[in-house]
Amino acid sequence: MDVTRRQLLAGAAATAVGGGVALVAGQPAASATPNGAGAAPAGSADYLVGCGIADMTGAIAGQGMMGYSDADQVAAGLLQRCWARAYIVVDKTTGERVVFVTSDIACLFQSHHMGLMPRLRKRFGSLYTERNVNLNATHTHASCGGTAWDFAYSLAAYGFKKNSYDAELEGIYTAIVRAHASLAPGTIAVGRGELHDASRNRSKVAFDRNPASDRRHFPGAIDPEVTVLRFRQGDKDIGAITWFPTHGTSLTDRNRLIAGDNKGYASYRWESTQPGFVAAFPQTNSGDMTPNLDLVKMHPGGPTRDNKRNCELVGERQYLAGRSAFDNARPMTRGGVDSIVHYVDMSSVRIDGTYTPEGRPASTTPAMMGAAAAATSTEDNWKSQLPFLKEGMTNPVVTAFGGDKRPPVSPWIRDMQAPKLIVFPLGLLPPAPWIPHVVPLQILRIGDLVLVAVPAEATIVAGLRLRQVVADGLKVSMDNVLVQGYSNAYTQYVTTPEEYDTQQYEGGETQYGRWTLSAYMQEFHALAAAMASGTDPGRGPAPLDKSGFQPDLLPTPPPDRPVPGRSYGDVLMAPAAGYRPGQVAVAEFVGAHPNNDFRTGGTYLEVQRRVGIGWTTVATDNDWETTLRWRRPAGDTAASVIRIEWSIPDGTSGRFRIRYHGDHRDGAGTVRSFTGTSNTFGVD
Numbered sequence: 090m091d092v093t094r095r096q097l098l099a100g101a102a103a104t105a106v107g108g109g110v111a112l113v114a115g116q117p118a119a120s121a122t123p124n125g126a127g128a129a130p131a132g133s134a135d136y137l138v139g140c141g142i143a144d145m146t147g148a149i150a151g152q153g154m155m156g157y158s159d160a161d162q163v164a165a166g167l168l169q170r171c172w173a174r175a176y177i178v179v180d181k182t183t184g185e186r187v188v189f190v191t192s193d194i195a196c197l198f199q200s201h202h203m204g205l206m207p208r209l210r211k212r213f214g215s216l217y218t219e220r221n222v223n224l225n226a227t228h229t230h231a232s233c234g235g236t237a238w239d240f241a242y243s244l245a246a247y248g249f250k251k252n253s254y255d256a257e258l259e260g261i262y263t264a265i266v267r268a269h270a271s272l273a274p275g276t277i278a279v280g281r282g283e284l285h286d287a288s289r290n291r292s293k294v295a296f297d298r299n300p301a302s303d304r305r306h307f308p309g310a311i312d313p314e315v316t317v318l319r320f321r322q323g324d325k326d327i328g329a330i331t332w333f334p335t336h337g338t339s340l341t342d343r344n345r346l347i348a349g350d351n352k353g354y355a356s357y358r359w360e361s362t363q364p365g366f367v368a369a370f371p372q373t374n375s376g377d378m379t380p381n382l383d384l385v386k387m388h389p390g391g392p393t394r395d396n397k398r399n400c401e402l403v404g405e406r407q408y409l410a411g412r413s414a415f416d417n418a419r420p421m422t423r424g425g426v427d428s429i430v431h432y433v434d435m436s437s438v439r440i441d442g443t444y445t446p447e448g449r450p451a452s453t454t455p456a457m458m459g460a461a462a463a464a465t466s467t468e469d470n471w472k473s474q475l476p477f478l479k480e481g482m483t484n485p486v487v488t489a490f491g492g493d494k495r496p497p498v499s500p501w502i503r504d505m506q507a508p509k510l511i512v513f514p515l516g517l518l519p520p521a522p523w524i525p526h527v528v529p530l531q532i533l534r535i536g537d538l539v540l541v542a543v544p545a546e547a548t549i550v551a552g553l554r555l556r557q558v559v560a561d562g563l564k565v566s567m568d569n570v571l572v573q574g575y576s577n578a579y580t581q582y583v584t585t586p587e588e589y590d591t592q593q594y595e596g597g598e599t600q601y602g603r604w605t606l607s608a609y610m611q612e613f614h615a616l617a618a619a620m621a622s623g624t625d626p627g628r629g630p631a632p633l634d635k636s637g638f639q640p641d642l643l644p645t646p647p648p649d650r651p652v653p654g655r656s657y658g659d660v661l662m663a664p665a666a667g668y669r670p671g672q673v674a675v676a677e678f679v680g681a682h683p684n685n686d687f688r689t690g691g692t693y694l695e696v697q698r699r700v701g702i703g704w705t706t707v708a709t710d711n712d713w714e715t716t717l718r719w720r721r722p723a724g725d726t727a728a729s730v731i732r733i734e735w736s737i738p739d740g741t742s743g744r745f746r747i748r749y750h751g752d753h754r755d756g757a758g759t760v761r762s763f764t765g766t767s768n769t770f771g772v773d
Contacts, residue, residue, distance in 0.1 A: 135424055137179035137186075138275035138320045140328035140367035141267025142360075144690045145192060145260020146170045147233035147253025149347045150683045150719040151646060153246030155195040156230025157342040157470065160245055164233065166718040166732075167683075167693065168340075168348035168397075169357065170711040171232055173257075174369040175264035176320065176328060177272060178535050180425045187426045187533050188222040188268070189330065189540075190261055191369040193349035193356075195337070196579035197226040198237040199525050199544075199632060204258050209265065217265065219577075221428040223533055223542050224261065226575040228372055229337035229350035230469075233257070237579070238635035241458075241515050241523040249639035256687055273322045277536055280317040280418030284410040285309065286392075287351075287403045288335040291379040291468040292595055295588035296550065303550045303585075312374060312549040315407075316571060317414040318535065328367035329359070331411030332571055334375035334549065338469040339400035341381075341389045346716065351380055354404030357713060359412065370407055374552025374572040376582050376595050379468050389469050401713065421536035428533045429620040431612070432629030435580065435601050436516055436526040438608035444558075445607045446586050453601035453608045454502045455516025456524045456580070459509040461597025505602040509592060515600065520638065524600060527632045528578040530612055532559065532620055537569045541613060542576035547583040548595055551606045554585065558610045562617025578632075583609060649681040649753040650727045657681060657753050658765030661730060664747060667771040670739045674747065674772075678765040680731030681753035683719055685760050688750065693717050696735050699744035699769065707745075714738055741772050 149167040153160065171193035179186040192201075202224055209217045233253035234246030243249050290296050290310035297304070304310075312334050320328040337350035349356065352370040359368035380403040382391030393399055436455040442448045498506075498514050515523040531542035541559050552572040560567040582598035589596040589603045599605050619626045651657050662677035674696075683693060692709035694717055708715050718732040733747050747767040754760045 135181050136275055136277060137181060137272045138277065138322060138327070139177045139268040139270070139272035140320060141175040141264040141269070141271060142367045143173050143260045143263035143267060144170055145173045145194070145257045146347060146687055146689065147236070147256040148250060148684045148687070149717070152250050152253065152643070152684070153234035154230070154347070155232050155234035155236070155242065155246065156228075156337070158242070158245040159342050160247070162342055162345065164347055165345040165720065166347070166716065167710050168231070168346035168716055169353055169713065171229070171347065171349055171353065172356065173260040173264035174356070174367050175268040176330060176367070176369070177265070177268045178277065178426050179272060181274075183425065185426050186216070186221060187428050187535060188217055188265060189533070190222070190224045190264060191330070191371040192224065192226050192257070192261060193229055193353045194226045194232040194236070194257060195228055195230055196237070196242070197224045197575050197577060198239065198242065199528070199578040200236060200238040200254065200636070201258060201261065202529070202577045203632065203634060203636075205261055208262050212266065213269070219529060220430045223531060223540065223573065224577055225371055225542070225573055227337055227349065227352040227370060228375065228546070228575055229348065229353055230342075231337070231340045231344055231346065231348040231350050233347065235641070238639060239524050240518070242579070243639070248642035250641060252684060256689060259689070271327070275320060275322040275327070277421065278319040278418035279421050279536070279538060280319060280414035280416070282315040282410050282414035282417075283313040284315050284333055284406060285311070285313050286382070287333070287380060287406045288312075288378040289382050289384055290377050291384065292377045292548070292588070292593040295584065295591040295593045295596065296377060296548070298587040298591055299550045299585055300587070303553060306553055307549055311378060312552070315410045315414050316538070317411055317418060318538065319415050319418040326363070326366065329411065329415050330369045330371065331355070331407065331414070332371055332373050333407055333410065334373040334378045335380045335403065335407070336375055336378055336469060338389070339380045339396060339403050341396045342470045343396070346718070351400050351404040351407065354401055354713065355407040355411065357711070358405060358408040368411075370411065372546070372574045374547040374549050374574060376546040376548040376551065376574070376584070378549065381468055384468050386468060387470060421538070423537050426533075426535050427620065428531065429616060429626070430529050430531040431616055431626040432527055432529050432632060433612050434527045434630050435605070435608060436522070438612065440604055440607045440611055444610045445604055451604040451607060452505055453605060454505045455514070455526065456522060456600035457498065457502065457506050457509065457511045457602070458513040458515050458600065459592060459597030460512050461592045461594050462581075505604070507603065508590060509597060521633060521635055524580055525578050525632065527630050528580060529632070530609070530616055531577060532613070532616055539563060539565060539570045540573040541570060542573045543583065543609065544576055544578035545580045545583045546574045547572055548585065548588060550585050550588065551583045554606065554610055555613055558614040559617045562614045563621050646682050646684065647727045648756045649685070649729065652679045652722060652728045652730065655679045657751060657763045658749065660765060660767055663768050664770045667773070668737055670737050670741050670772065672737055674735045674737060674745070674770060676733050676747040676749070676767040678731045678733070678749045678751070680719070680729040680749065681751045682729055683751075685754045686752040686762070691750070693750055694733050695748045695750075697746050697748060704746070708735065737772055744769050744771055746770070
């Protein structure tokens with residue numbers, strides 16, 4: 090290739106002004122298949138659209154959580170259920186279709202992707218494949234752990250947790266099935282806005298190392314862009330997808346309750362106002378974006394000192410920004426859909442100098458975790474697992490660790506990973522790499538909007554450069570290109586080489602070395618060019634199936650028994666006789682282990698209001714004002730106590746009760762359901 094990187098990016102900037110020009114005169118810059126997308130007006134009825142939602146909540150008690158890789162963070166209850174939200178768009182003219190699924194989990198692992206595809210093939214044949222299905226995660230750090238086939242992620246939860254994995258996979262699958270069943274003629278519009286008070290740059294020292302030409306795109310060192318797709322069937326709104334980058338770390342590493350974090354709250358807010366509506370809040374390039382606005386190291390907070398309240402506020406701000414963009418959405422100028430996918434071995438990409446800042450060829454290496462990664466993100470954590478490691482540690486201090494005497498990796502790997510201080514050679518550990526090496530790279534187009542599906546979390550400047558090369562390859566406006574992070578697999582972070590050199594947390598987590606982003610830029614530029622020309626790039630190397638050896642290191646919980654002298658469902662602590670709005674009603678019950686039945690599509694609890702001679706449910710375990718906490722009584726390893734809290738909303742009045750639905754398991758493995766009901770109490 091004889092163009093320079095500067096020429097390449099200048100070309101991308103030019104297409105941002107005059108976007109929509111085809112690579113070949115007269116040829117649509119769209120299709121990777123013979124049935125490429127046409128250019129029907131987006132406001133026409135040339136689409137079929139469908140939305141689906143399904144419960145994917147896994148184990149809420151006694152198992153590790155995912156996000157902070159903290160072995161002490163073991164789930165002990167439920168704040169909010171986790172959901173999979175699916176959207177299907179079909180171009181009626183060509184028959185092309187795409188599926189977009191956002192999941193309320195920390196990471197969309199390759200285990201999810203590889204586990205789902207055979208199920209879709211069995212149900213739908215060749216209709217939905219890895220080419221046209223995008224799976225992604227909201228990156229809540231309050232989800233279940235142990236659902237990856239990669240030891241780097243599962244061992245923090247003491248191994249693979251099949252029960253939670255099955256629940257997550259079933260939820261994703263069911264959401265797609267429901268979206269397919271709901272397909273009907275419809276329209277799609279796009280809305281745009283900005284949000285400036287829901288994120289901060291947690292690694293500004295790294296951001297500031299980028300060239301001014303990159304930094305000028307992000308005044309305030311954040312990406313404030315909000316992009317919304319509005320889905321309608323006839324005159325009825327059925328769903329929305331709202332992209333905005335901020336981490337799912339509002340609830341912090343002190344949290345022990347399963348929840349969707351700030352994006353889960355945003356979805357809950359919207360869906361609560363419009364029953365039947367499906368509102369997803371996926372991530373984009375959120376690698377260095379934190380919702381903890383105070384930026385105080387090892388003391389995450391902001392805008393308040395209450396982490397749960399911060400989760401609500403940051404979620405509310407995303408909801409309001411999404412709703413505003415939704416209300417002002419306009420028809421897109423281009424119709425149709427398209428998709429393309431290609432697998433790449435990210436451990437061994439030979440990179441043309443066009444894509445490196447120095448203009449010289451480079452290479453990636455097997456995955457290596459740095460000291461800065463083990464030191465953790467200090468703006469989002471209350472503690473570090475390895476406090477002697479600090480962000481910014483680089484390999485000149487390797488002598489202190491004895492690495493100058495016995496290098497942990499080959500010299501060429503150390504060179505390609507420099508200046509990272511390598512502490513865990515994840516890509517070289519037995520029995521197979523502890524994070525994926527062969528991963529899918531995917532591009533989806535829905536009308537004007539192009540999604541660059543990255544199996545990692547990119548910083549905002551890394552995202553900018555990916556958007557630029559894809560816009561260049563497709564000859565479209567960069568404004569219409571978004572990075573869709575956490576897609577189809579998870580391989581940790583992608584920083585720019587300049588950011589990488591500072592070895593902040595994100596650089597330490599950039600697994601394949603200093604030129605990880607350069608490799609992605611090269612491969613996505615080629616993929617975009619193939620999509621534009623209608624060329625099939627082939628599947629690429631096969632991903633490694635690690636499902637065969639997935640030990641669970643935790644013992645199975647013992648059979649349940651009730652608190653001595655009591656029966657299942659008995660009230661141990663009754664609510665007070667009366668409360669006022671703003672207070673918290675509390676009831677405790679003789680319970681059983683919540684993992685006996687996840688009550689998928691149902692609830693562990695109900696708050697009920699007296700209406701005439703009957704009762705009506707006003708809140709369940711999915712509502713923000715309720716909390717379920719599980720614990721073992723002191724010295725008892727088989728009994729369970731369930732504590733239910735209801736934060737009474739303003740304007741509430743009447744007579745109420747709290748009900749708990751549990752399931753106990755005996756020594757033979759038989760599970761039986763039971764219900765406990767509190768006394769009646771008043772609210773005025």
